[in-house]
Amino acid sequence: MAAIEVVRKILREASQNNPLSSARGSDMLVEVAKWLFSKQLAFLGDPPITIVLWNGSKIMPADGKSVGTVIIRDWKTFFKLFVQTELHFGNAYCEGDIEIDGDLIALLEAVYRSRARVLKNNLLNEYVTKIINKPKLNSFAGSRENIHHHYDIGNDFYRLWLDKKMQYTCAYFITPSVTLEEAQVAKMDHVCKKLRLRPGETVAEAGCGWGILALYMARHYGVRVKAFNISHQQVLGAREQAKAEGLDDRVEYIEDDYRNISGRFDAFVSIGMLEHVGSDNYRELGKVVQRSLKENGRGLIHSMGRNRPERMDPWIERHIFPGAYIPALREMMEIFEPSGFSILDVENLRMHYAKTLEHWLMRFDNAHERISAMYDEKFIRAWRLYLAGSLASFTTGDLQLFQVVFANPGNNDIPWSRAHLYTGIGR
């Protein structure tokens, strides 16, 4: 019997009966699983990992060199993995049906690197992605629900592993060894300098998180800020903080959608919101920015990005960031091009996001006891997988972080060079 027919037969039987009920069925199932896993690993470019099945059988790299082991606890998990690998890997890991022996990050990095090598130049993959990659339209109500899902878990939870000022976006490490706190301040300063903020100017911020950037801009650059966010918990926290710092006369937090920004500003900034906008709304976002920016205004959008369009990881999309989409730089141009904006500067900070995630994951692990008291094991495993997977995505180049600076095309009131970002000299 050809291998594929064995598989078909087993799968058919498995859907009707427990294949473990007969010794022969059980043996065959293990053989099928081994065969299918080896095919799947070949499809992923044979990453240097080991798979151990429920009966102890192993699928190992040909050269025996393995960075980690994936333990599949039972045959049901094996079946689910073959329906939707990425989705069910995440689910099974959270449920404890899959265990990782070795460093989770190193294992994920090995898989991502290997997959990238295989998919590079895979035209079929390119076309398939184009077809299935239909963006979801984030309506006003839908956006609110999606954002609530992630950001309204509770400020106390985020406080346990973010920096003290609660910035949940990529930091900027002047050198790799500075602290996360220093790097988050440096990020804000880098952004303010890129926008060349001047005292008395006005700024619109779309998606302001816990509001720390708005406060920083007001305090250190003397600007007035209107900051928009649809996360109720974040806005409440931000208003409290503004009051505590005596900046509530210069920083206004508005619990509303970025599409409702009104007024005209000297600068527009959005840090880590674009991932939640959805590519179908980019053109509209561009229009919002265009009508919000004065003729000589400057804008900055900071977002995770891709080297080429890719669908979202289905597990992340379902369980962590519903409605999210991470664009290629080309796709981001749909914000700027129809509105006639001129791109002044694009910086890719992916290694800085990897470093940021390294800090978050370390703090997350250090806070394990306190988080355990608040949430169940499944929740903790989900967050760990999300943080480790994101870290591996940035170190392997699967994800990018783009900071894009733009202005109206005829605006010559722009910095002469980028030297002022680094030397403090010039404009």
Added chain:
Amino acid sequence: MAAIEVVRKILREASQNNPLSSARGSDMLVEVAKWLFSKQLAFLGDPPITIVLWNGSKIMPADGKSVGTVIIRDWKTFFKLFVQTELHFGNAYCEGDIEIDGDLIALLEAVYRSRARVLKNNLLNEYVTKIINKPKLNSFAGSRENIHHHYDIGNDFYRLWLDKKMQYTCAYFITPSVTLEEAQVAKMDHVCKKLRLRPGETVAEAGCGWGILALYMARHYGVRVKAFNISHQQVLGAREQAKAEGLDDRVEYIEDDYRNISGRFDAFVSIGMLEHVGSDNYRELGKVVQRSLKENGRGLIHSMGRNRPERMDPWIERHIFPGAYIPALREMMEIFEPSGFSILDVENLRMHYAKTLEHWLMRFDNAHERISAMYDEKFIRAWRLYLAGSLASFTTGDLQLFQVVFANPGNNDIPWSRAHLYTGIGR
């Protein structure tokens, strides 16, 4: 009689007889020209310029404020202008059928600014551009002919108005007041630093001009360079220079198409060639770069750019740069995205190109006497219009200059930040 019918009648008559033969015909023609010019000016957003017709009639801005005057010498020029304005404006200016009273640059800037205001958000324009903007396929032979047209005019001509080292691309002015010579050296150094060249590495250069960058890289960064160019005169000059500087063991100039680059290199660089590649060839260029770059290689492409796709100016395309196309940043992604490259850095240097052109035009004007001895007035007027028009395009934001740095996605041997470009510190 409705105005449009007057026009039709006059145009019909004019195609058969000289309308100046009757006094009434002549008067009517002037009226029609005034009416049509005022419509055309309105279409261009009413730029602050004056038009003077062959009989002295004037079309002036409503507020009387004018930065310059366009003098139309005869009715034939007026007719041609209405067939293809951009093409025949250039032609007529070169022939002396159109004269400019006032500063040519200021006048062109006024028109470009005004046109940009009108076209911004003009969806119709966007769609029309998409339809008519079919890229031309630059074949090997076609490329050679197009390049010959522009670059093989004679090195002596370029020597009269370029910097001493003959760089015919955008310079990098540390401050606006440095000399062109200093700025061209700074440009080369900026590029080398962005590529983070290290001694002993190898570099492929596509479209090397008179070869100066290759020599600079070899001398100051200790690399070996293979530099490609299909301009015969430029390659001859470059080889001579390499020999004179004793660098011909480390720099090889190859008179061949970029598509024939072979070997694998640590860096790929192309300064001001992309404009001649044609957007239909971007994907292939990406493949050439991909097969030429080592796994940890870095690349830099420096090109004029647009904020959004626009057709080439027909006069420039016909008389100055046949086969040329200036891409929007989104279009440039067709080089990088299918080959899976990761964009690390994009810098827009348009103000630096404006400054470069300011220097070139000044030197061109200063060399008027010597150029007059070599070429006729028509040639000189064509070059002056081309330089002035390009300058105005950069100052008004109609044209951009993008330097794009890229690498393979999994390459972590990339600079930690861009600080080293400005401080000389870090990597």
